Amino acid sequence: MRESRGSGRPGLARPRPERGAPPAGVPAPRSRRAQLHPGAWWLWALALGTAATRTTNPLLLALLITVSGYVVAVRRPHTPWARSYGAFVKLAAAVLLLRLAFAVFLGSPIPGTHTLFTLPEVPLPDWAQGIRLGGRVTAEGLTFALYDALRLAALLICVGAANALASPSRLLKSLPGALYELGVAVVVALTFAPNLIADVRRLRAARRLRGRPDKGVRGLVQVGLPVLEGALERSVSLAAAMDARGYGRTAEVPPAVRRTTAALTLGGLLGVCAGTYGLLTAEGGSYGLPVLLAGLASALAGLRLGGRRTLRTRYRPDPWDARAWLVSASGAAVAALLILAGSLVPGALRPGVVPLEPPTLPLWPAAAVLIGLLPAFVTPAPEAVRDPRKEPTT
Numbered sequence: 001m002r003e004s005r006g007s008g009r010p011g012l013a014r015p016r017p018e019r020g021a022p023p024a025g026v027p028a029p030r031s032r033r034a035q036l037h038p039g040a041w042w043l044w045a046l047a048l049g050t051a052a053t054r055t056t057n058p059l060l061l062a063l064l065i066t067v068s069g070y071v072v073a074v075r076r077p078h079t080p081w082a083r084s085y086g087a088f089v090k091l092a093a094a095v096l097l098l099r100l101a102f103a104v105f106l107g108s109p110i111p112g113t114h115t116l117f118t119l120p121e122v123p124l125p126d127w128a129q130g131i132r133l134g135g136r137v138t139a140e141g142l143t144f145a146l147y148d149a150l151r152l153a154a155l156l157i158c159v160g161a162a163n164a165l166a167s168p169s170r171l172l173k174s175l176p177g178a179l180y181e182l183g184v185a186v187v188v189a190l191t192f193a194p195n196l197i198a199d200v201r202r203l204r205a206a207r208r209l210r211g212r213p214d215k216g217v218r219g220l221v222q223v224g225l226p227v228l229e230g231a232l233e234r235s236v237s238l239a240a241a242m243d244a245r246g247y248g249r250t251a252e253v254p255p256a257v258r259r260t261t262a263a264l265t266l267g268g269l270l271g272v273c274a275g276t277y278g279l280l281t282a283e284g285g286s287y288g289l290p291v292l293l294a295g296l297a298s299a300l301a302g303l304r305l306g307g308r309r310t311l312r313t314r315y316r317p318d319p320w321d322a323r324a325w326l327v328s329a330s331g332a333a334v335a336a337l338l339i340l341a342g343s344l345v346p347g348a349l350r351p352g353v354v355p356l357e358p359p360t361l362p363l364w365p366a367a368a369v370l371i372g373l374l375p376a377f378v379t380p381a382p383e384a385v386r387d388p389r390k391e392p393t394t
Contacts (some may be wrong), residue, residue, distance in 0.1 A: 035170075035318065035380065036323055036324060036327065036375075036379050036380070037318045037319070037320050037321070037324040038165075038166035038167050038168075038170045038171040038318065039166075039171060039320075039324070040320070040323075040324035040325075040327040040328050041161075041162055041165040041166035041327065041375075042162045042166055042171070043327075043328040043331055043332070044162075044327045044328060044330060044331035044372070044375060045068065045158045045159065045161045045162035045165070045331070046158070046159075046162070046331070047328075047331030047332050047334060047335040048064055048067070048068055048158045048161075048331055048334060048335070048372055049154070049155045049158035049159060050335040050339075051064060051334045051335045051338040051339075051369070052064050052151055052154035052155050052158060053151065053155060054335075054338045054339055054341075054342050054349065055151070055338060055342070055349040055350065055365075056147040056148065056150075056151055056349070056350050056351065057147075057348065057349055057350070057351055057359050057361075057362075058146070058147060058150055058359055059359055059360075059361040059366075060338075060349065060361070060362075060365060060366065060369060061150045061151060061153075061154045062150075063361075063366055063369045063370075064154050064158070064369055064372070065153075065154050065157050067369060067370065067372040067373055068157055068158050068161040068372070069157070069161075070373065070376060071161065071165070071372070071373065071375050071376045072085050072161050072164050072165060074376050074381070075165060075375065075376060075379055075381070075382060076164050076165060076382060077165075077167075077382040077383070078382055078383065079167075080195075080198040081163070081164075081167075081168065081195070081198070082164045082165070083164075083197060083198065083201070084160065084163050084164055084197055085160045085161065085163070085164035087160070087197050088156055088157055088159065088160025088161075088163065088164075089157060089160065091156055091160075092152075092153035092154075092156040092157050092160075093153070095149060095152055095153055095156065096146075096149045096150065096153050098149075099145050099146075099148065099149030099152075100142065100145055100146065100149065102145070103137075103141055103142055103144075103145035104119070104137050104142070105119070105133065105134065106131070106132070106133065107131075107132045107135060107141070108138070108140075108141030108142070108144060108145060110138075110140050110141045110144040110353060110354060111138075111140070111354065112138025112139060112140030112141050112353075112354065112356075113138070113140070114138055114139040114140060114356060115136050115137070115138055115139075116137050116138065116139055116142070117137055118135065118136050118137070119134035119135060119136075119137065120134050121133065121134040121135040122134055139356055140353045140354050140356050143353045143356060144353045147351075147353070170318055195231075195234065196227065196231065199226075199227045199230050199231075200223060200227055203223045203226055203227065204223060207222070207223065257305060260302075260305060261302050261305040262302075263302075264298050264299070264301050264302030264305065265298075265299055265302030265303065266302075267295070267298050267302075268295045268296065268297070268298030268299025268300070268301070268302055269295070269299060270295065271291050271292065271294050271295020271296075271298055271299075272292060272295040272296060272299065273295075274291050274292075274295070275287075275289065275290075275291035275292025275293070275294075275295055276292060278291060278292070323378050323379055326374060326375075326378050327374065327375045327378065327379065330371050330372055330373075330374035330375060331372060333368070333371050334368055334369055334371050334372045337364075337365065337368035337371075338365060338368060338369070341362065341364070341365040341368070345362055345365070348360065348362035348365065349362070349365065
């Protein structure tokens with residue numbers, strides 16, 4: 001029996017990989033129809049952030065953070081930019097601690113009767129009235145600072161969830177032509193933090209493998225310089241790539257179209273501002289919604305006309321399917337229901353601190369927050385990476 005060439009056993013031929021199949025250890029590329037539109041993730045996350053701004057109840061805010069964190073845990077892709085969620089959580093914790101420190105050392109505008117401790121107070125001149133350093137620290141003042149900081153922390157975590165779930169490059173491809181240049185600037189700004197975190201992790205791992213310190217002042221200095229150098233090289237490469245692709249090039253359009261575009265866009269923005277003001281005030285309840293809708297229609301028409309000046313095409317655009325509608329609608333439902341709860345049960349969404357009372361969890365607003373878990377069940381699971389050394393980058 002002859003031995004097959006390239007085989008370690010007689011009579012057995014080594015199986016050949018199929019044409020077009022990915023190498024071993026690398027996941028097969030997923031179809032575009034199996035991926036969720038990145039705009040749906042941003043709408044969902046911004047809607048949860050809007051809901052977080054409508055309440056200071058720590059139980060509801062903790063529930064919002066838990067909902068967004070669970071969706072990120074089960075639907076975050078295996079990409080370097082998706083690791084930025086942990087950085088946003090640390091930033092939210094730092095904001096929380098900083099706000100409490102300000103309340104301790106600089107005082108709080110909330111009067112209180114339950115004194116926790118007293119710090120030595122620094123006397124200030126007459127022109128600094130209303131400001132104090134040290135003094136009495138009350139439980140009411142700390143509680144108010146905690147509620148206020150937790151609301152901002154929840155908003156930051158929701159933005160971090162959008163950064164971890166939505167691909168920045170695919171989001172840029174989905175923007176209309178009139179917003180392309182602005183979108184490039186926004187995407188570059190949003191990808192700065194994920195790329196910086198990935199560089200720091202890579203350099204710290206390389207220093208640990210070489211037996212060099214990666215913590216402390218010495219490690220920070222020796223890691224910071226390569227990170228800045230990599231950011232500069234990335235900026236130069238990005239500028240060259242944008243110039244090679246004709247970034248900033250515009251097409252010739254008639255003057256009448258340009259004037260119509262400017263008038264529609266400016267009028268639409270003014271209508272949106274006036275309609276929003278009408279919705280937020282009691283006197284404008286009759287005209288707020290119609291003016292807002294008219295302003296949105298005018299602005300969209302202006303963006304549609306403005307897209308004629310940008311010469312760009314889309315290769316394999318992301319479809320906005322039923323799952324994208326469900327994800328966006330789930331976030332919008334959470335925001336709308338909490339706004340409604342703010343007018344029906346304001347005491348449950350904004351618990352009082354004077355007199356100090358424990359917060360309670362309102363049942364139907366909490367059930368409304370749980371609607372935000374819908375993306376964890378209707379969206380596709382992320383691709384599993386067989387070889388941890390090879391991860392997709394987009």
